[in-house]
Amino acid sequence: MNYTKSLVSALLGASVLLSSSVMAENHLVTTVGPSFKPMVIKIAPGDTVSWDNMLTHIVATMPEYLPAGAEGWESAMGESFTTPPLTVEGAYFYKCTPHWGMGMGGVIIVGNPTNLDDVKATKPKGAAKRLYKKAMKAMK
Numbered sequence: 001m002n003y004t005k006s007l008v009s010a011l012l013g014a015s016v017l018l019s020s021s022v023m024a025e026n027h028l029v030t031t032v033g034p035s036f037k038p039m040v041i042k043i044a045p046g047d048t049v050s051w052d053n054m055l056t057h058i059v060a061t062m063p064e065y066l067p068a069g070a071e072g073w074e075s076a077m078g079e080s081f082t083t084p085p086l087t088v089e090g091a092y093f094y095k096c097t098p099h100w101g102m103g104m105g106g107v108i109i110v111g112n113p114t115n116l117d118d119v120k121a122t123k124p125k126g127a128a129k130r131l132y133k134k135a136m137k138a139m140k
């Protein structure tokens with residue numbers, strides 16, 4: 001590889017790295033009573049999500065409603081939390097376990113949520129069904 005060609009390829013690589021880190025956004029979800037606001041958010045791959053006002057709440061992903069290959073998480077009670085960059089596309093369903101009986105949950109849609117079909121196939125009930133419907137509505 002000649003010098004010019006290797007310089008161009010090094011610069012291109014640097015600009016791709018730079019643009020992906022500069023463009024990655026953080027999205028804030030807060031709590032109002034026993035509910036997350038907004039309940040459904042759409043983000044780009046590589047973005048992060050934070051939760052605040054978590055006094056009596058946690059954020060726990062639901063393993064059965066995660067995109068294949070995505071890592072889940074469970075935050076500590078009462079503490080703000082930020083995800084790592086979410087790079088696997090799909091719909092991430094999560095709940096506040098202590099308040100799940102009151103329907104306290106949410107969905108993060110990263111890029112193209114192809115796993116919504118998988119979620120539908122499980123015939124979700126109750127609060128999970130409601131989240132699924134909200135997620136579908138957000139995609140229209």
Ligand SMILES: [Cu+2]
Nearest residue numbers: 056057096099
């Ligand atoms: Cu809660």
